[in-house]
Amino acid sequence: MPKRPTFKKSSLKTFSFFLFFSAVIWVLVQFSKTYTQVIEIPVIYENIPLDKSLSEERPDHVDLQMQDNAFNIFYYKVFNPVLSIDLSQATETPNNLVYILENHLSQIEEQLKINFEKSRIIQDEILIPFQYKKEKVVEVIPRIEVNYAVGFSAENPVQLEPDSVKVSGPQAVIDSIESVYTRELSLRKVNSNIEGSVELDTTGLGMLSFYTNSVNYSQKVEKFTEGSAEISVEVINVPAGLNLAYFPKTVVVYYQVNLQLFDEVDTSDFRVICDYEKVKQGEDYMIAQVEEKPDFITNVRLNERRIQFVIKR
Known part of the structure; x- marks a missing residue:
């Protein structure tokens, strides 16, 4: 039975090295060649006039024709740069904003980091449809x-x-x-x-x-102090002939007032009422509320809001 051929490990490593080296050389040679490729460059719009709304059908890219080695073309395909279009530099027609690319080549070169001696943008201008806002x-x-x-x-x-x-x-x-x-x-x-x-x-x-x-x-913002006043409770909308007794007859009104206006507060400026018409069936109390107060006081509250009552026969 004939012997199967054998390979030394060192020979296999040498072969693999030269195979890999040859592949790298081939890739470098191919990538160093000059190719012509059209790449879509996304665009964004800045400084949109406040009185205009851009149409959803506005162009979203420009076509960049590159004549360069494969390394640079590959870079632009993978790390696709974005072109910012300043619409404050566009001219206006009845339905479109017109951005003439040739007038801004130096700005575009700086943004995209390209050389227009080897590349060019296929479009001469961008038409951006708009509606007035x-x-x-x-x-x-x-x-x-x-x-x-x-x-x-x-x-x-x-x-x-x-x-x-x-x-x-x-x-x-x-x-x-x-x-x-x-x-x-x-x-x-x-x-x-x-x-x-x-x-x-x-x-x-x-x-x-x-x-x-x-x-x-x-x-x-000013310095404020708290004041209080004892005010009689007034019951309104009591039916004629109804003998109503209620307690308490007075409540204390607490309030905040500008320190400089403290002495101008007078108890006669307050009015506290209970509206009998708002009493629900079965209830034996009324709700007191501040009906009138000086305009310059704040944070008004009562020490007691429930006013108990009984009807005398």
Whole structure:
């Protein structure tokens, strides 16, 4: 029986090395050759005019014809660069924004890191269809939580400047919006006047363009003190002929007031009422509420809101 041929391990390693080396040389030779290839370069649009909405059918790429070695072409295919188109540099026709690529070759070269001696963009210009947006002024609603230090408060709520902003966008979206909120802001242990800037919360409103993206807020904060006044309870809407007895006859009204205005508070400025018509069947109490009070006091509360009553026969 003839012997099977055998190979030494050293010979197999040598053969494998030369095979691998030859393959590498072949790849390098092939990749060093010059090829012509068309590559799609994605585009994004910047500085879109606020009064215009770009059509969904707008071009999403330009075609770059490269005449280069395979290494560079492979790089552009794998690490596909993005071309930013500045629409503030486009011209306008009745239905399109026109961006002429030849007028911006140096900017494009810098962005894409290419040499136009070996490459060229096939398109001469980009036509971007648009529609005019509808404009509207909407109210800005603050979401600013102010927690005052002990003994401090404010007579007026937080003020915004401006308190409304102009927005533009597709008519269907514009018609559905009446206001926009600020981003949430929390201020703690406030003991002096506050002011600053807060951004608008445009979450979910990406179809709209805001002419102002932030507003200023302010509030006058002053030293406050707590006061109290004992006020008689007045019952209204009692049916004629009904003999009603109730208790307590008076309640204490607690309030906060600017320290400088403390002496101007008069008990005659308060009125506390119970409306008998609001009593539900089977109940033996009425709910007291502050009907009148000085305009400059805040945080008004009662020591007792349930007023018990009985009907005398």
